[in-house]
Amino acid sequence: MSAMVVAVDVNKYFGPFHALQNVSLEISHGEVLCIIGPSGSGKSTLLRCVNQLERIDSGAIWVDDELVGFRQEGNKLYELTDAEISRQRLASGMVFQRFNLFAHMTVLENIVEGPVIVQKRAKSSVIPEAMALLERVGLADKKDAYPSELSGGQQQRIAIARALAMQPKLMLFDEPTSALDPELVGDVLSVMRDLATSGMTMIVVTHELGFAREVAHRVVFMDRGRIVETGTPHDILSSPKEKRTQDFIAAVLS
């Protein structure tokens, strides 16, 4: 099975802060990978490097065998133009912690915006697809609502539908349930569970250890900009080898 995402020796600095330290990672087609770790560990930064919301300072990332953000010429890597970066971003869909639905658009307008404006597809073929996606996340009746009229859980499910409307090869989730009231988390997780079952490649940064245990094929534990431990959900969550992982799991479960 070929790799969907490969990261090799990725380093990222924010000023003097070394946010990612020689991070290497490989994710296969159809794999669901959960990244866990304390805040400030670099897990969100790693995710944001995959779709170039952050620029890496050294190392290299490939998405579906395409080098991300650079073009190789001889023994140098040249930075791509904005237009090329925008095109590369189409490979992945992203769901944010704070939903970030377009506030001035209705639910349906949010979903068709990308396919119609960016991918230049005909509105007449996009709208039925968008409705099918709304059906899938259980919110077809909200198509004409504005984001501010919806609960956080509903907004996040719309955000997932918006990302899927671009027909990405890979879905990135950046703490998708962290900003939700506890009773709304279940609906969002169930949409994500369905998506995993459908064979979508997913990278999920999350604090939901239950979700990781149930859905992930593999779990990565990060701390202070490094990958500390990688393994099956059972390995990492039930019998972690590293002391830092043990402490983190104990702290989250307590």
Next chain:
Amino acid sequence: MANIEHTVSVPPAKYSIAHLKHQPRRHYGRWLAAALIILALAMIVKAFAQGQIAWPVVGQFFTAPAILAGLWNTILMTICAMALGLVLGVVFAIMIMSPNPVLKYVAVFYIWFFRGTPLLLQLLLWFNLALIFPTLGIPGLFEMRTVDFMTPFMATLLGLGINQGAYTAEVVRGGILSVDNGQIEAAKVIGMTRLTMLRRIVLPQAMRVIIPPVGNEVISMVKLTSVASVIQYAEILRNAQAVYYANNRVMELLIVSAIWYLAVVTILSIGQHLLEKHYSKSLGRRTGKRTEPAAAEGV
């Protein structure tokens, strides 16, 4: 709370007045203030009625061709100068936020210069440009005499429009900064380029913040055009002056002008109110609270 009977120690008789009728307080102070103001107003009205104003002359010149031509020029200049100001404002707002230091500092200088000097002085500078540049053009391509190009209309348009651009740039920049960074990231991850993002996501949301101050500036612009009378632009005030130099009816013609300015501004105020209502309807739902003050502040 549930066992309130046990805590009440005063005899029930004290509460037997609860059925009595409530009498509203009398606001004597308000009556007094209103009476004084009405008295003052009556005196002002009386003064004007007895003053040496030939009201028939006001009526006669209200729709005189010179006045109506001036009114049209005032409206035309307001539209043209405001349009130029908005275009420049958006361009310079984007420049000032650019990572390119040359673009950024050129925009900073533009705003600094045109906000830092009086409008009247700027109008005189444009109008007298021929003193330092006798000809204008691109060498070898085309050339024309500055005095032919810099008519009162052009000098006023450049003066008002470029000056307005400096103010609008700050307003637009504030509007763009008010858009949440998450909106920009969401636009990026669905593959939008910078220009598409600006057009589809950022500017429509910035509008809610930009519209109220720009509405006020349109209203200011109507009145600012009167400054152009000093460089012979034939707007309403200059034409009114031309008339009263001939017939000596100074106050009458100033009153005619004032009524026309008030009429135009009143219509614009209503338009501004409707526009704000429209934008708070489609954009404001995000947070009902945040739009209320913006809408109420207006006009």
